[in-house]
Amino acid sequence: MQLFKNNTNKIKVMALGGLNEIGKNMTVIEYKDEIIVIDAGLSFPEEDMLGVDIVIPDITYLMKNKDKIKGIFITHGHEDHIGALPYILKKINVPVYGAKLSIGLIQVKLKEHKLNNVKLNVVTPRQVIKLNNFEVEFIKNNHSIPDACSIAVHTDQGIIYHTGDFKIDLTPIDGDVMDIHRICELSNEGVLLMLADSTNVGRSGYTMSEKTVGAGLDDLFRKANNSRIIVATFSSNIHRLQQIINMAEKFNRKVAISGRSMINVVGVSRDLGYLNIEDKTLIDLNDISKYEDSELVIITTGTQGEPMSALARMASAEHKKVEIKAGDLVIISAHPIPGNEKLISRVINLLFEKGAEVVYNDIADIHVSGHASQEELKLIHRLAKPKFFMPAHGEYRMLKRHAELAEELGMPSQNIFVMQTGDVLELDANSAKVASRIPTGNVLVDGLGVGDVGNIVLRDRKHLSEDGLMIVVVTISKEDGTVLAGPDIISRGFVYVRESEDLMDGAKGIIKQVLKDCEEKNIKEWAYLKNNIKENLKEYLYQRTKRNPMILPIIMEV
């Protein structure tokens, strides 16, 4: 019977996140009785996810197939690739594999979540992890964080090559170019399926080398003269940090670090040897007053204008240790993530108002992307020569554009699969098709609650946020239905109550009338009564204010 078991030679490839969205990257590869997971990322809440902290993938499918899972293989240490790990490892404790820095960053994260029974495995590029039915190989990438890797899964049906996030930097800061030689070798062995980063498929040409940022920084540091320099950048962009530190040392400035994640990352990457900074260069943020402005560089978080970030707190004079003053030079070495433009703009204006000079990417070349542009994507397609292709890591329009790019390079359209999260691609050496779907979606994390905030809660939050609420309380006699106390009205987020006494009196009048009618008709169904109060009040309030507060009638029986 075993022989006739379905799909024995079919490999299944499915995404639990990262398709039709930016973030929450998680890919599952299943072959025979083994499953591997590539990455376990988070995404940040959409505007309509009120009060939600982060979003992680729905792992129902993994929960059901717990025993098959051999490990989670991490391409690199960005939040959209490792941020969901603590939540997922709480539910399925499987080994995690990743390069040294990735594992270092994961350790910090697991410690915060008090998870200390996870088996973490440090791998090096070209290292191969052998499973029963296939092998998993890590291959060195270039990206905006060191130790980024792509992953090749070797099966008897062919190789599945997942680029992870990458660019091809021919002059990288650490000197190690992406391992394109290995990709050539893989293509000779035969790449069955490629999954590739689609983030920058809309950009023509090549993405600039990280090294080009150095020239922009050098120029700014040279002209800074006696100004204090404050540089905001992504904490995870350690090559960028290295370049900033190099500039500081070149121009005889001390470096102080601000922001929790920046302090964490600098610590880990220094410990692991990814960041070279002389002991005499690094000073404590508490000691900056001991130095002249011309001797200082402060490296900080807050490139996205996040209201609680160190830079935003400096800008609004709420930072305990750093006060922005006239003459300060603030360099924002990052690009706005779509949706954050207004927050960033607000911070920049506040910095200017305090008299600081602010340099951001519109003004000088002080940031480059970590993702491949069109020409690099074409190169990776040419190098890997996959039989089948699945655009990954991007919104729908990017996936579609990437599919078009593959077609332009000569791939038959029926070999390209623009998939959705949850689609299952089944393939073997000769064929591939989207065969089924598995349950997927967003799991919202709010405080300690994972998944306990859903549509109803969000709908209520939205309603409350727009027009506030009005609570009506009445105590009624169990025996004869007469009103013993109330109606009392309490409102929040609706109108200034003090200036709206007239409106509130009117509302009370409406409620009293409803109560009277019900008493006269001897109606004791509280649901009916509540509904009547709600409807009448709603109409009255809308007519008077054109607003629809949430109305909550409460009846107490005594």
Added chain:
Amino acid sequence: MQLFKNNTNKIKVMALGGLNEIGKNMTVIEYKDEIIVIDAGLSFPEEDMLGVDIVIPDITYLMKNKDKIKGIFITHGHEDHIGALPYILKKINVPVYGAKLSIGLIQVKLKEHKLNNVKLNVVTPRQVIKLNNFEVEFIKNNHSIPDACSIAVHTDQGIIYHTGDFKIDLTPIDGDVMDIHRICELSNEGVLLMLADSTNVGRSGYTMSEKTVGAGLDDLFRKANNSRIIVATFSSNIHRLQQIINMAEKFNRKVAISGRSMINVVGVSRDLGYLNIEDKTLIDLNDISKYEDSELVIITTGTQGEPMSALARMASAEHKKVEIKAGDLVIISAHPIPGNEKLISRVINLLFEKGAEVVYNDIADIHVSGHASQEELKLIHRLAKPKFFMPAHGEYRMLKRHAELAEELGMPSQNIFVMQTGDVLELDANSAKVASRIPTGNVLVDGLGVGDVGNIVLRDRKHLSEDGLMIVVVTISKEDGTVLAGPDIISRGFVYVRESEDLMDGAKGIIKQVLKDCEEKNIKEWAYLKNNIKENLKEYLYQRTKRNPMILPIIMEV
């Protein structure tokens, strides 16, 4: 005594909005016993203004000086220059002056607000309105709406020249270049103060002519073949509409209009002769099914991804008359306003998912700005040669950059005034200084309420939006303080109640304990009791969920 009266020859210039912000433009010029107002715009709510519809300037100063006001002079018909008019005219009924199209658009607006006793005056460029102490002259501008004007105020101390929103388009669609000759003449007479548009001061070079968009559109229409074409653009950009209509007529396509504001503007501008469209070209949106796709152009609102706009409704299959289908060509002829990037992105992805081809500004040259870039700004400074300069219309960083630009052109820094909304610039023929401040600020409009939503209401809405609320109701005996009914708990927007019974039971336990303690101690101060419930519950809920819902304890006495 009259002779010694303060400031008799001082002109006061102050902004009630438009400085350190984009939107809400309103400038006041006061001389002797006369006041004129230039523009009365609205702005759109910031992210933290939950539930607010629009924001208008605080006109306390105008209310106090009602009798001095001679009129509101409108530079052009964009919302950020006319949107607050209905609200302001309800409080101060003064004449309004503006060019034909501006007045036409204002009429539509006043009609919606049922304001029919306002004196509207249509002026033509170079027309001068004489007051007792000064004269107000309209001068033709180029901008992204026809009939845009700058305003020159002629006083015996010199001319105050307010550019309004402008670009210098040397090949405008209607053939009328900005009246730079008149600005030359003004400078010969002596421009005392210039206020100038700072929106695009960060952009080098010249802003491209509106005409260049025509070439981009022509290219897209030519390649569209049998596709239906849907073009989204700003309804007020009538020159853009004209170019789209010209293309439709050139390629033998009918034009249907979608979106309330688009229908309004097309109606008004056609009536007033600003839009040429053949009767046979324009069809009703209800009739599109009678034509082939290749015979159709649909012009729609929704360039900013606004969820209720026509384009967003088409994208999410909620539009009653237009269903997006594979092969449709959607052209978004506009630029994202900062803050709207994510909304637009969502709409574009939905359109792609429906199989439409979407062309937006990243991909093709189908939009140009309506505001002057650096070289045009330099030109206007050179032409007008003002003695004093006040950067207008922009965020702080833009105003500051514009001040630097003026300095680069040789203006002494002490003659440049980077002002805030509410600052009063006092000047005469020889001197100028910021002398005082008047009360200003944001007035929030929510439904029918103007100004009844303030910080407390917004703070409550924010609190409710993040963690929801929990209401606790208890009925207590007036006589002996025993609990007669409850405690009942009602929560909204906090957790899924069904999955949180345990949490709710715990909460009830906490409340009962507090009630018992108070009963035992014979405490009948309800404020104390409420506070105790609140504090204990807050701590319990935070420990269990890391959330802080709003807690509202209600005590009914019977």
